[in-house]
Amino acid sequence: MxxxxxxxxxxxxxxxxxxxxxxxxxxxxxxxxxxxxxxxxxxxxxxxxxxxxxxxxxxxxxxxxxxxxxxxxxxxxxxxxxxxxxxxxxxxxxxxxxxxxxxxxxxxxxxxxxxxxxxxxxxxxxxMPLRTPAPDAPRVLVEWWPKPVIGAARRSWVHDLIERAGGRNALAGCDAPTQTLAAEAAPGTPVDVLAMSWCGVKVDKYRADVVLRREGWQDVAAVRRGRVVPISEEFLGRPGPRLVEGYRQLRAAIEGV
Known part of the structure; x- marks a missing residue:
């Protein structure tokens, strides 16, 4: 150079x-x-x-x-x-x-x-070793924003990270980079783990209670069982070297189910 x-x-x-x-x-x-x-x-x-x-x-x-x-x-x-x-x-x-x-x-x-x-x-x-998801692997929703809920869908590097870490993307049925869901109604797909990765917000400001108290989401497995985890957007939302840390934290959340 x-x-x-x-x-x-x-x-x-x-x-x-x-x-x-x-x-x-x-x-x-x-x-x-x-x-x-x-x-x-x-x-x-x-x-x-x-x-x-x-x-x-x-x-x-x-x-x-x-x-x-x-x-x-x-x-x-x-x-x-x-x-x-x-x-x-x-x-x-x-x-x-x-x-x-x-x-x-x-x-x-x-x-x-x-x-x-x-x-x-x-x-x-x-x-980021490949962990092939089992048929019953946990379904993971990576949430970019809480209201309305914006999640990572199939056409995203996060979809690949979830699968590489051994999980299934809860929004894999949406052939787009993101999918928007209503915060007042349960998503039309099961969610076993919800990873908060709110864009432009420091991770110490993420609030699990915002997710856990959503009225329409009380029967969602991740909410019902308290499987809501913070993963800084700097590790999932930036398509670069630190995706490795996002992978590690996703894998820990998946293995913790």
Whole structure:
């Protein structure tokens, strides 16, 4: 990788990928949600949250590469602005775990660190051993938001993580990245474990009582038996290296049933 390469990261998952590849010294700016690794992001300009990212300020830093994303509605406006500028750009929009690995490869290639990318992927795969779900494996709902309830459906890397950890995705019947459920009525599918992974909320602010007291959910197995667990969104919602920790916590929750 050329030592003078200057990289701007628009999303926290891309920031974490760059650092896991050992290229953190190439970062010249990140988004305001990038909080890991703290010793790296703490010294960098933070150019606003993902939907308010200051594209002009980023371009003023004369980056050789911008890493962006389409994982959140509204990101396309930021991506379009970077595309119009002509700056070299890598845009990630993974749905499956395999696509997360592919994005790591693309970022590594752009940084001229292809071998490091393959090592990172191999390490992640080794640390997330495949546990084939049994026919009666616990059904897991990963909840991105509590009201309305928004959960991870089949077209998501979380679906793959649940199955890899030996569980079954409670929302596997929905062929989309997410499914929205009413908080006032029980879901139309059984749920044995509910993992709170609320987007944009620190894990110490997750409140199991919000789930446990839902009137329409009192007959849901996860609620009835108190199987409601917090798993920080930084470990499940960021398609990058720390999905390994999300896998570990999912596996612990599944094995605890």
């Amino acid at each position: 050329p030592p003078e390469m200057r990289v701007v990261s628009h999303t926290c998952s891309n920031t974490e990928i760059v650092c896991a590849l050992g290229a953190q010294d190439r970062l010249v700016a990140v988004d305001a949600d990038s909080d890991f690794p703290p010793d790296v992001v703490g010294r960098l300009p933070q150019l606003g949250r993902d939907l308010q990212f200051d594209v002009e300020a980023a371009l003023a830093l004369k980056p050789d590469l911008v890493l962006s994303s389409l994982t959140v509605p509204g990101h396309d406006r930021i991506v379009d602005a970077f595309t119009a500028s002509g700056v070299p750009l890598v845009v990630c929009n993974p749905q499956s775990l395999d696509e997360v690995f592919d994005d790591i490869r693309r970022i590594a290639a752009a940084l001229e660190l292809g071998a490091a990318g393959e090592r990172l992927i191999a390490t992640m795969q080794q640390q």
